[in-house]
Amino acid sequence: MHNSFRIGTMNLIGASHRYGVPPSGGPGRLKLGLQTHGSWRALFRFFAWIGTTNLFLFLNWANCGRAADSFQIRSPNGSVEFRLFQRETHLSYAITFKNKPVIEASPLSVMLDGVDLTDGVALGGVKRSVQRQTYPWRGIHSQATNHYNGAAISLTHSKSKTRFTLEVRAFDDAVAFRHNIPGEAKTRVPDEATKFVVPPGSTVWHHDLEGHYEAVHAQSDVTQVRDGEWLAPPMTFKLPDGAGYASITEAALVNYSGMALQADGRRGFNVVLGHKHPASYPFRLRYSNDVERVSAPAGISGTITSPWRVVMIGADLNTLVNSDVVHNLCPPPDRKLFPRGIQTGWIKPGRAVWKYLDGGANTFDEMKD
Numbered sequence: 001m002h003n004s005f006r007i008g009t010m011n012l013i014g015a016s017h018r019y020g021v022p023p024s025g026g027p028g029r030l031k032l033g034l035q036t037h038g039s040w041r042a043l044f045r046f047f048a049w050i051g052t053t054n055l056f057l058f059l060n061w062a063n064c065g066r067a068a069d070s071f072q073i074r075s076p077n078g079s080v081e082f083r084l085f086q087r088e089t090h091l092s093y094a095i096t097f098k099n100k101p102v103i104e105a106s107p108l109s110v111m112l113d114g115v116d117l118t119d120g121v122a123l124g125g126v127k128r129s130v131q132r133q134t135y136p137w138r139g140i141h142s143q144a145t146n147h148y149n150g151a152a153i154s155l156t157h158s159k160s161k162t163r164f165t166l167e168v169r170a171f172d173d174a175v176a177f178r179h180n181i182p183g184e185a186k187t188r189v190p191d192e193a194t195k196f197v198v199p200p201g202s203t204v205w206h207h208d209l210e211g212h213y214e215a216v217h218a219q220s221d222v223t224q225v226r227d228g229e230w231l232a233p234p235m236t237f238k239l240p241d242g243a244g245y246a247s248i249t250e251a252a253l254v255n256y257s258g259m260a261l262q263a264d265g266r267r268g269f270n271v272v273l274g275h276k277h278p279a280s281y282p283f284r285l286r287y288s289n290d291v292e293r294v295s296a297p298a299g300i301s302g303t304i305t306s307p308w309r310v311v312m313i314g315a316d317l318n319t320l321v322n323s324d325v326v327h328n329l330c331p332p333p334d335r336k337l338f339p340r341g342i343q344t345g346w347i348k349p350g351r352a353v354w355k356y357l358d359g360g361a362n363t364f365d366e367m368k369d
Contacts, residue, residue: 071126073151075170080313082168082175084108084123084153091118091155095175097313100243101199106268109193110164110179112304116193117157117164117181124154136342137324138349144324147171169308174325176251176308187299194271194309196248196261198222201240206231209260212280227265230278234312235261235269236320244315251308251329257298259307271309273297 070085081096087105095103110117129150137144148169156163164181181190198204202222207215208230215232222237234249248269250259257274264270275297284291308329312320338344 069123071123071151071153073128073149073168073170075172075175076130076132076147076149077172079172080170080175082170082177084166084168086121086123089120090116091121093177095311095313097239097244097246100239100241102239102244102246102313103311104197104199104267106195106197107193108166108177109195110181110306111191111193112162112181113189114191115157115160115162117155117160117162120158122156122158124156126154127152137327138342140322144327146324146328148328169329171325171328173314173319173323174310174312176310176325176329178252178306178308179304180306181304183301183303185301187301188304189297189299190256190304190306191273191297192259192271192306195264196269196271196311198237198267198269199240199243200267202267203238205236208232209277210281212282222267225263225265225269227263229263231261231263231269233259233261244313245317245320246314247312247320249310249312249326251310251326252331253307254305254331255300256305256307259309 070083072081072083074081079098081099083094083096085092085094085105087107091108092105093103093108094101094105108118129152130148131150132147134143134145136142148171150167150169153166153168154163155166162181164179166177166179168177169175181188200222204220204222204225205217206220206225207217209232213232225231234247236245236247238245248261253259258277260272260274260277261269262272275295279291279294283294310325310329312323312325314320314323333341333344338347
């Protein structure tokens, strides 16, 4: 019987014959993190055979270039962590802030033409990246900061052999992820069912889709949000035990359906694309003849790139208000329209003289409450 050392997805079969390693009682495996099974003596003899320098390069390749059964990435200051793993056969993820849960273990689901590409998926190579930049910005601060640790994870759906990539970025105040599915001219229909499971004891501020994106927010314990209830992004919530705040939204929505969230009644909130949303009252009022048309799923030709699914995170609400993450994730301004970016001459920023809130309080003190 031979030995088999597995690092990432690489197998070194027949080590007992090729490298002079004596056979052990059964096959051994070495995965990322140096989790080993089988014969330690065979393992040491194999390492002795390849030599110290080659061993270093071998382990460095295994740790940096391949994905194991799980993957994790931390923000630059280490406070925010994203973990990707498989539950049974399905891809799942979790997010923590200062080692406390923000999003509990939740399914990450990507569909294509009705096939769930994240059920029975093989994790492949990982390309990591680091970004640290600043750029001019309008608003409460004049300079935006774009600082993250990123990764692109190659994935393959086992049955259909469809290859796609999951991109992840961990900021000090957010986590964002999206998927890319390569393709040619053929039109395909994407869909999603990713879930955000919020910790028990969280307080959620939310409103439905009846008024489109304008409505008065309700405050609820997360367990009080009913099964089937619709929530328009951003969905902001306070974490239990003073762990901080978070808000779920999206960024870089280009040539793709918009997202809403639908509660499952068990602290979970599912990503639902536009064709499944109930038509809002303003839409029904103005475009009643188009309700049936927009209820059909949208097909996309060529490569499919989803918007970023974003979870902003901070110790307080001030952190969320001051976050640069949404515009960090969006593409830069089109130079044909904005030749000097935000300094383009025809842009004249100023103060608004009307209140944004649609309904509810009218006085300044009432709006603050």
